[in-house]
Amino acid sequence: MIVITGASGQLGRLVIAQLLQTVPASQIVAAVRSPEKVADLAAKGVQVRHADYSQPATLDSAFAGAEKILLISSSEVGQRVAQHQAVIDAARRAAVKLLAYTSVLHAPTSALGLAEEHRQTEAALAQSGVPAVLLRNGWYHENYTAGIAGDLAHGAHFGSAGEGRISSAARADYAAAAVAVLTAQDDQAGSVYELAGDSPYTLREFADQVSRQAGKPVVYTDLSQADYRAALLQAGLPEFVAELLSDSDAAAAKGALFDDARQLSRLIGRPTTPLSASIEQALAG
Numbered sequence: 001m002i003v004i005t006g007a008s009g010q011l012g013r014l015v016i017a018q019l020l021q022t023v024p025a026s027q028i029v030a031a032v033r034s035p036e037k038v039a040d041l042a043a044k045g046v047q048v049r050h051a052d053y054s055q056p057a058t059l060d061s062a063f064a065g066a067e068k069i070l071l072i073s074s075s076e077v078g079q080r081v082a083q084h085q086a087v088i089d090a091a092r093r094a095a096v097k098l099l100a101y102t103s104v105l106h107a108p109t110s111a112l113g114l115a116e117e118h119r120q121t122e123a124a125l126a127q128s129g130v131p132a133v134l135l136r137n138g139w140y141h142e143n144y145t146a147g148i149a150g151d152l153a154h155g156a157h158f159g160s161a162g163e164g165r166i167s168s169a170a171r172a173d174y175a176a177a178a179v180a181v182l183t184a185q186d187d188q189a190g191s192v193y194e195l196a197g198d199s200p201y202t203l204r205e206f207a208d209q210v211s212r213q214a215g216k217p218v219v220y221t222d223l224s225q226a227d228y229r230a231a232l233l234q235a236g237l238p239e240f241v242a243e244l245l246s247d248s249d250a251a252a253a254k255g256a257l258f259d260d261a262r263q264l265s266r267l268i269g270r271p272t273t274p275l276s277a278s279i280e281q282a283l284a285g
Contacts, residue, residue, distance in 0.1 A: 001065050003029040006072035008037040014175035031062045053083035059090035068098045080117040088128045099130050100181050105138040111251040131189035138196035139168035139257050141278035148282045156221045157207040160228040162253035169197035170273035177267050196259035197272040225250040
Protein backbone atom coordinates (compact mmCIF):
# COMPACT_ATOMS: atom_id res chain seq x y z
CA MET A 1 0.00 0.00 0.00
CA ILE A 2 1.30 3.45 -0.97
CA VAL A 3 0.25 6.51 1.05
CA ILE A 4 0.46 9.98 -0.51
CA THR A 5 0.34 12.81 2.01
CA GLY A 6 -0.92 16.23 0.94
CA ALA A 7 -2.83 14.37 -1.75
CA SER A 8 -5.31 17.17 -2.42
CA GLY A 9 -2.53 19.53 -3.51
CA GLN A 10 -1.32 20.03 -7.06
CA LEU A 11 1.69 17.71 -6.80
CA GLY A 12 -0.17 15.08 -4.79
CA ARG A 13 -2.97 14.87 -7.32
CA LEU A 14 -0.50 14.45 -10.17
CA VAL A 15 1.30 11.67 -8.30
CA ILE A 16 -1.93 9.79 -7.69
CA ALA A 17 -3.07 10.25 -11.29
CA GLN A 18 0.18 8.72 -12.51
CA LEU A 19 0.17 5.95 -9.90
CA LEU A 20 -3.30 4.92 -11.07
CA GLN A 21 -1.80 4.01 -14.45
CA THR A 22 0.08 1.06 -12.92
CA VAL A 23 -1.12 0.54 -9.34
CA PRO A 24 -4.62 -0.66 -8.36
CA ALA A 25 -6.64 2.17 -6.80
CA SER A 26 -7.31 0.06 -3.71
CA GLN A 27 -3.57 0.05 -2.96
CA ILE A 28 -3.30 3.85 -3.01
CA VAL A 29 -4.14 6.02 0.01
CA ALA A 30 -4.84 9.73 -0.37
CA ALA A 31 -3.97 11.17 3.05
CA VAL A 32 -5.53 14.61 3.31
CA ARG A 33 -6.55 17.24 5.82
CA SER A 34 -9.97 17.67 4.17
CA PRO A 35 -11.31 14.36 2.77
CA GLU A 36 -14.23 16.11 1.08
CA LYS A 37 -11.75 17.77 -1.31
CA VAL A 38 -10.80 14.44 -2.87
CA ALA A 39 -14.22 12.89 -3.35
CA ASP A 40 -13.27 12.41 -7.00
CA LEU A 41 -10.37 10.17 -5.96
CA ALA A 42 -12.60 8.15 -3.65
CA ALA A 43 -14.97 7.64 -6.59
CA LYS A 44 -12.07 6.05 -8.48
CA GLY A 45 -11.48 3.57 -5.67
CA VAL A 46 -8.58 5.35 -3.99
CA GLN A 47 -8.63 5.02 -0.20
CA VAL A 48 -9.14 8.44 1.39
CA ARG A 49 -7.94 8.92 4.95
CA HIS A 50 -7.86 11.96 7.20
CA ALA A 51 -4.31 13.08 7.93
CA ASP A 52 -3.31 16.45 9.34
CA TYR A 53 0.38 17.22 9.81
CA SER A 54 -0.55 19.38 12.80
CA GLN A 55 -2.66 16.66 14.42
CA PRO A 56 -0.28 13.72 14.96
CA ALA A 57 -3.09 11.53 16.29
CA THR A 58 -4.58 11.40 12.79
CA LEU A 59 -1.41 10.02 11.24
CA ASP A 60 -1.36 6.57 12.84
CA SER A 61 -4.71 5.61 11.35
CA ALA A 62 -3.78 7.24 8.05
CA PHE A 63 -0.61 5.15 7.79
CA ALA A 64 -2.08 1.84 8.99
CA GLY A 65 -0.90 -0.95 6.68
CA ALA A 66 1.35 1.36 4.67
CA GLU A 67 4.37 -0.12 2.92
CA LYS A 68 5.54 3.17 1.38
CA ILE A 69 4.78 6.81 2.12
CA LEU A 70 5.37 9.92 0.04
CA LEU A 71 5.82 12.87 2.39
CA ILE A 72 5.04 15.92 0.29
CA SER A 73 6.53 18.84 2.19
CA SER A 74 4.05 21.03 4.01
CA SER A 75 3.07 24.35 2.47
CA GLU A 76 3.10 26.03 5.88
CA VAL A 77 6.52 27.63 5.88
CA GLY A 78 7.76 28.10 9.43
CA GLN A 79 5.83 25.11 10.73
CA ARG A 80 7.30 22.47 8.47
CA VAL A 81 9.91 20.96 10.79
CA ALA A 82 7.43 20.01 13.53
CA GLN A 83 4.85 18.85 10.99
CA HIS A 84 7.35 16.71 9.11
CA GLN A 85 8.65 15.28 12.38
CA ALA A 86 5.13 14.13 13.22
CA VAL A 87 4.92 12.29 9.89
CA ILE A 88 8.35 10.71 10.35
CA ASP A 89 7.43 9.53 13.85
CA ALA A 90 4.17 8.02 12.60
CA ALA A 91 5.99 6.33 9.71
CA ARG A 92 8.41 4.78 12.18
CA ARG A 93 5.53 3.49 14.30
CA ALA A 94 3.94 2.03 11.17
CA ALA A 95 7.24 0.29 10.30
CA VAL A 96 7.06 1.42 6.68
CA LYS A 97 9.60 0.03 4.24
CA LEU A 98 10.20 3.40 2.54
CA LEU A 99 9.48 7.06 3.13
CA ALA A 100 10.10 9.36 0.16
CA TYR A 101 10.46 13.05 1.02
CA THR A 102 10.16 16.01 -1.36
CA SER A 103 13.08 18.18 -0.32
CA VAL A 104 14.72 21.01 -2.27
CA LEU A 105 17.51 21.02 -4.83
CA HIS A 106 20.99 20.83 -3.24
CA ALA A 107 19.43 21.18 0.21
CA PRO A 108 22.66 20.86 2.26
CA THR A 109 24.33 23.81 0.53
CA SER A 110 21.39 25.78 -0.90
CA ALA A 111 21.29 29.54 -0.40
CA LEU A 112 17.49 29.48 -0.49
CA GLY A 113 15.89 30.60 2.74
CA LEU A 114 13.37 27.82 2.14
CA ALA A 115 16.11 25.22 2.36
CA GLU A 116 16.66 25.40 6.12
CA GLU A 117 13.45 23.55 7.03
CA HIS A 118 14.30 20.94 4.40
CA ARG A 119 17.78 20.51 5.89
CA GLN A 120 16.27 20.00 9.32
CA THR A 121 13.76 17.48 7.96
CA GLU A 122 16.51 15.55 6.18
CA ALA A 123 18.45 15.44 9.46
CA ALA A 124 15.36 14.20 11.30
CA LEU A 125 14.92 11.46 8.72
CA ALA A 126 18.54 10.39 9.06
CA GLN A 127 18.17 10.18 12.84
CA SER A 128 14.83 8.35 12.73
CA GLY A 129 16.01 5.06 11.32
CA VAL A 130 13.10 5.09 8.85
CA PRO A 131 14.24 3.82 5.41
CA ALA A 132 14.12 6.98 3.32
CA VAL A 133 14.79 8.39 -0.13
CA LEU A 134 15.28 12.10 -0.78
CA LEU A 135 13.64 13.71 -3.80
CA ARG A 136 15.37 17.09 -3.90
CA ASN A 137 13.05 18.93 -6.25
CA GLY A 138 14.16 21.97 -8.17
CA TRP A 139 11.87 24.82 -9.19
CA TYR A 140 8.62 24.23 -11.07
CA HIS A 141 7.95 25.86 -14.45
CA GLU A 142 4.58 26.75 -12.94
CA ASN A 143 6.26 29.05 -10.39
CA TYR A 144 6.74 31.42 -13.33
CA THR A 145 4.05 30.49 -15.83
CA ALA A 146 1.35 31.13 -13.21
CA GLY A 147 2.19 34.82 -13.44
CA ILE A 148 2.15 35.14 -17.23
CA ALA A 149 -1.17 37.02 -17.33
CA GLY A 150 0.32 39.69 -15.08
CA ASP A 151 3.52 39.79 -17.12
CA LEU A 152 1.51 40.43 -20.28
CA ALA A 153 -0.59 43.09 -18.58
CA HIS A 154 2.52 44.98 -17.45
CA GLY A 155 4.67 44.16 -20.47
CA ALA A 156 7.34 43.05 -18.03
CA HIS A 157 8.46 40.21 -15.79
CA PHE A 158 9.96 41.58 -12.59
CA GLY A 159 12.56 39.75 -10.53
CA SER A 160 15.96 39.91 -8.88
CA ALA A 161 17.61 36.79 -10.28
CA GLY A 162 20.04 38.65 -12.52
CA GLU A 163 21.60 36.25 -15.02
CA GLY A 164 21.24 33.25 -12.72
CA ARG A 165 20.29 30.13 -14.63
CA ILE A 166 17.22 28.22 -13.49
CA SER A 167 16.84 24.48 -14.14
CA SER A 168 13.11 24.16 -13.61
CA ALA A 169 10.82 21.40 -14.83
CA ALA A 170 7.07 20.89 -14.98
CA ARG A 171 5.30 19.81 -11.80
CA ALA A 172 4.21 16.67 -13.65
CA ASP A 173 7.88 15.75 -14.20
CA TYR A 174 8.51 15.79 -10.45
CA ALA A 175 5.35 13.74 -9.92
CA ALA A 176 6.71 11.19 -12.40
CA ALA A 177 9.95 11.03 -10.42
CA ALA A 178 8.05 10.30 -7.21
CA VAL A 179 6.07 7.57 -8.95
CA ALA A 180 9.26 6.03 -10.39
CA VAL A 181 10.78 5.80 -6.92
CA LEU A 182 7.61 4.54 -5.22
CA THR A 183 7.10 1.78 -7.79
CA ALA A 184 10.77 0.83 -8.32
CA GLN A 185 11.61 -2.85 -7.97
CA ASP A 186 15.02 -2.14 -6.45
CA ASP A 187 15.47 -0.81 -2.91
CA GLN A 188 15.46 2.99 -2.94
CA ALA A 189 16.30 3.50 0.74
CA GLY A 190 19.35 5.73 1.13
CA SER A 191 19.10 7.20 -2.37
CA VAL A 192 19.31 10.94 -2.95
CA TYR A 193 18.08 12.47 -6.19
CA GLU A 194 18.94 16.03 -7.25
CA LEU A 195 16.01 16.70 -9.56
CA ALA A 196 16.00 19.53 -12.11
CA GLY A 197 15.04 20.28 -15.68
CA ASP A 198 17.19 19.50 -18.69
CA SER A 199 17.38 23.02 -20.13
CA PRO A 200 18.38 25.89 -17.80
CA TYR A 201 17.35 29.46 -18.64
CA THR A 202 17.53 32.96 -17.22
CA LEU A 203 14.46 35.03 -16.39
CA ARG A 204 15.39 37.27 -19.30
CA GLU A 205 15.13 34.23 -21.58
CA PHE A 206 11.85 33.28 -19.93
CA ALA A 207 10.42 36.74 -20.67
CA ASP A 208 11.65 36.55 -24.27
CA GLN A 209 9.93 33.18 -24.72
CA VAL A 210 6.64 34.52 -23.32
CA SER A 211 6.91 37.53 -25.60
CA ARG A 212 7.49 35.39 -28.69
CA GLN A 213 4.66 32.98 -27.98
CA ALA A 214 2.14 35.63 -26.93
CA GLY A 215 3.08 38.04 -29.69
CA LYS A 216 3.27 40.85 -27.13
CA PRO A 217 6.33 42.55 -25.64
CA VAL A 218 7.43 41.25 -22.24
CA VAL A 219 10.74 42.57 -20.92
CA TYR A 220 12.61 41.20 -17.95
CA THR A 221 13.16 43.96 -15.40
CA ASP A 222 15.89 43.06 -12.93
CA LEU A 223 15.65 44.74 -9.53
CA SER A 224 17.65 44.56 -6.35
CA GLN A 225 16.32 42.08 -3.81
CA ALA A 226 15.03 44.92 -1.63
CA ASP A 227 13.32 46.70 -4.54
CA TYR A 228 11.75 43.46 -5.78
CA ARG A 229 10.42 42.75 -2.29
CA ALA A 230 8.99 46.27 -2.12
CA ALA A 231 7.37 45.87 -5.53
CA LEU A 232 5.73 42.61 -4.45
CA LEU A 233 4.40 44.26 -1.29
CA GLN A 234 3.08 47.16 -3.35
CA ALA A 235 1.33 44.63 -5.60
CA GLY A 236 -0.55 43.39 -2.54
CA LEU A 237 1.31 40.18 -1.74
CA PRO A 238 1.55 39.17 1.92
CA GLU A 239 4.86 40.04 3.57
CA PHE A 240 5.99 36.43 3.97
CA VAL A 241 5.30 35.72 0.28
CA ALA A 242 7.19 38.83 -0.82
CA GLU A 243 10.10 37.80 1.40
CA LEU A 244 10.06 34.24 0.06
CA LEU A 245 9.96 35.26 -3.62
CA SER A 246 12.61 37.95 -3.36
CA ASP A 247 14.88 35.66 -1.35
CA SER A 248 14.44 32.87 -3.88
CA ASP A 249 15.32 35.14 -6.78
CA ALA A 250 18.40 36.45 -4.98
CA ALA A 251 19.50 32.87 -4.35
CA ALA A 252 18.84 32.01 -8.00
CA ALA A 253 21.23 34.81 -8.98
CA LYS A 254 23.90 32.86 -7.06
CA GLY A 255 23.09 29.57 -8.78
CA ALA A 256 20.78 28.00 -6.20
CA LEU A 257 18.27 26.86 -8.83
CA PHE A 258 20.81 25.56 -11.36
CA ASP A 259 21.70 21.92 -11.95
CA ASP A 260 22.84 20.24 -15.16
CA ALA A 261 23.22 16.61 -14.04
CA ARG A 262 19.89 15.55 -15.60
CA GLN A 263 19.05 13.09 -12.85
CA LEU A 264 15.35 13.88 -13.28
CA SER A 265 15.15 12.91 -16.94
CA ARG A 266 17.14 9.75 -16.28
CA LEU A 267 14.85 8.79 -13.40
CA ILE A 268 11.64 9.28 -15.41
CA GLY A 269 13.06 7.78 -18.60
CA ARG A 270 12.31 10.75 -20.85
CA PRO A 271 13.36 14.38 -21.35
CA THR A 272 11.83 16.85 -18.95
CA THR A 273 9.00 19.06 -20.21
CA PRO A 274 10.38 22.05 -22.16
CA LEU A 275 9.68 25.46 -20.66
CA SER A 276 8.15 26.46 -24.00
CA ALA A 277 5.51 23.76 -23.65
CA SER A 278 4.50 24.98 -20.19
CA ILE A 279 4.33 28.55 -21.45
CA GLU A 280 2.14 27.41 -24.34
CA GLN A 281 -0.16 25.59 -21.92
CA ALA A 282 -0.41 28.66 -19.69
CA LEU A 283 -1.23 30.93 -22.62
CA ALA A 284 -3.94 28.51 -23.75
CA GLY A 285 -5.61 29.08 -20.43
